[in-house]
Amino acid sequence: MSKHKLIALFLSTVSIILFTKCSSNPSASIYDYNGVTILNDSIDRFMNSKMDELKIPGASLAMICNGKVVYHQTYGYANLELKSPVTKKSIFEGASISKSIFAFFVMTYVEEGKLDLDRPLFEYVEYPDISYDNRYKKITARMVMSHRSGLPNWRENEEDKKLKIKFEPGTDFEYSGEGYQFLALVLKEIEGGDWSDLENAFQNKIAKNLGMKHTVFIQNQYSRQNKVEPYDKNSKWIDWKNNYWYKKDDGIFVSASSIHTEPLDFSKWMITVMKKELLSENSYKELFKHHSKLNTSDSGTTYFYSLGFITGDNDYENAYFHSGSNDGFTCWYFLDVEKDWGFVLFTNSEYGDVVGENLFEYMSE
Numbered sequence: 001m002s003k004h005k006l007i008a009l010f011l012s013t014v015s016i017i018l019f020t021k022c023s024s025n026p027s028a029s030i031y032d033y034n035g036v037t038i039l040n041d042s043i044d045r046f047m048n049s050k051m052d053e054l055k056i057p058g059a060s061l062a063m064i065c066n067g068k069v070v071y072h073q074t075y076g077y078a079n080l081e082l083k084s085p086v087t088k089k090s091i092f093e094g095a096s097i098s099k100s101i102f103a104f105f106v107m108t109y110v111e112e113g114k115l116d117l118d119r120p121l122f123e124y125v126e127y128p129d130i131s132y133d134n135r136y137k138k139i140t141a142r143m144v145m146s147h148r149s150g151l152p153n154w155r156e157n158e159e160d161k162k163l164k165i166k167f168e169p170g171t172d173f174e175y176s177g178e179g180y181q182f183l184a185l186v187l188k189e190i191e192g193g194d195w196s197d198l199e200n201a202f203q204n205k206i207a208k209n210l211g212m213k214h215t216v217f218i219q220n221q222y223s224r225q226n227k228v229e230p231y232d233k234n235s236k237w238i239d240w241k242n243n244y245w246y247k248k249d250d251g252i253f254v255s256a257s258s259i260h261t262e263p264l265d266f267s268k269w270m271i272t273v274m275k276k277e278l279l280s281e282n283s284y285k286e287l288f289k290h291h292s293k294l295n296t297s298d299s300g301t302t303y304f305y306s307l308g309f310i311t312g313d314n315d316y317e318n319a320y321f322h323s324g325s326n327d328g329f330t331c332w333y334f335l336d337v338e339k340d341w342g343f344v345l346f347t348n349s350e351y352g353d354v355v356g357e358n359l360f361e362y363m364s365e
Contacts, residue, residue: 030063030071040071046362047075047355055235056349058086058228062263064335064342067274069267078228078348081237091214091227092346094259094266095324097333098217099180101206101269102255103145103308106183107283108205110141114190117142117286125189127182129163138169141183145307146291148172149179156244173292173305177256184255195253202253209278210268215261217253223260228348230328235349238328245327257326263344270335270342273320288320323353332356 030038043061051059058076062069074086109115121127121144122137130136135150143149150165152158154177166174184198191197199218207215216223230238240246249258276284288311290304297303303312309320321334330352335342345356 030065040073043071043359044073044075046359047073050355050358051076054349054351054354056347056351056355057231057235058090058349059345059347059352059355060086060088060090060092060263061345062267062343064267064270064274064340067271067340069264069271072264080229080231080235086228086348088262088264089214089226091223091260091262092331092348093227093230093257093324093326093329094261094331094346095257095326095329096177097266097322097324097331098255098257098259099145100308100320100322100333101259102180102184102217103287104269104273104279105202105206106141106145106187106307107279107287109187109190110286111280111283115141115186121182121186124186127185130165130182133165135165135169139179139182140170141186142291142307143170144176144179144183146173146305147175147179148292149176149182150174151176151178151182153177173294177254180256181254184253187255188253195251198253206269206278210272212261212265212268215259215265215269217255217258217260218251219260227260230326231349232328233350240328243327257324261346263346266333266344267342270333270344271340274335274337274340274342276337323356325350325353 030043047059047061056076057080058078060074061072063071074088074090076086078084078086078090106115110117118140120137121139121141127136139149148170150167150169152164152166153175155161155163158164163178188195188198191201195218199216202217206212214222230240232238252258272278287307287309289306290311291307292305294303294305294310301312301314301316303310310322311317311320318338319334319336324331328350329348330350331344331346332353333342333344345352347355
């Protein structure tokens with residue numbers, strides 16, 4: 001199994017995403033698409049039922065209305081064998097939702113004049129892994145964050161296991177973790193050359209400013225002590241110490257996939273995006289700009305990849321979202337910058353995206 005499901009993972013959920021009408025009182029119950037109150041107990045029953053049906057060991061959920069977290073609950077087990085419960089301290093892998101917050105982080109460098117979105121990345125740092133193909137000198141940060149670099153998702157998924165450029169950079173779309181990691185190498189160089197330098201920069205520029213006390217790209221003692229155990233589609237424990245991706249990525253700032261966090265922390269970043277804070281208005285325009293067309297649904301809505309986000313037109317022109325899938329961890333978030341509404345779900349299973357889909361269906365009945 002590859003580290004990430006490709007773009008189809010989250011495109012499959014697009015057609016059922018619906019908006020919630022939120023209560024003006026943050027302490028009140030959540031409202032569904034039709035304005036009908038959904039009691040917290042009802043959501044708990046729904047979540048427990050779906051987790052039982054899909055044999056999901058554990059989950060943590062937060063919902064935002066009017067720019068505030070109005071619902072936060074944990075479910076099931078962090079360690080199924082020991083029957084250790086998921087708690088509000090439990091840490092999950094965020095997988096590909098890393099890309100959204102990394103793109104946000106990148107814009108701080110643009111604002112500081114340390115990075116130009118359209119300057120070739122090789123001018124900041126050479127990349128020996130792909131330097132055999134002269135086309136790599138055309139790849140920019142904008143191409144990377146909109147998945148137009150020409151690089152594959154991960155070289156391990158290629159038949160020959162080699163990093164390659166699959167099309168002329170900037171001319172097409174292919175979901176690429178490799179591209180994001182090239183950009184991470186550039187930021188690492190800007191910060192001094194070590195992955196710990198880049199982690200410290202993320203903490204100083206983003207995490208500390210937003211009060212995200214337990215969100216890291218490189219694991220620390222807290223995340224290791226509180227991280228839930230991963231499980232496969234059959235609810236079988238994944239031996240993470242012997243997992244290829246764990247051994248390859250441990251101690252590395254993997255911009256496309258290594259964020260470790262929990263819903264309350266992650267919601268702080270979502271609320272910041274809703275309120276368009278910390279970054280400039282121009283940075284948000286760049287982040288939200290349509291770059292890569294993904295598909296058009298039966299309803300006529302067209303979906304795009306911006307810089308680190310999936311978004312749409314028509315009813316979804318103010319919506320930004322992403323899913324994530326690592327071995328044993330799947331998650332989903334969605335936010336609307338006009339409605340100030342959002343949703344984030346983390347699981348230690350392979351079915352977090354399915355639960356997200358079903359929860360949206362439930363909230364639209």
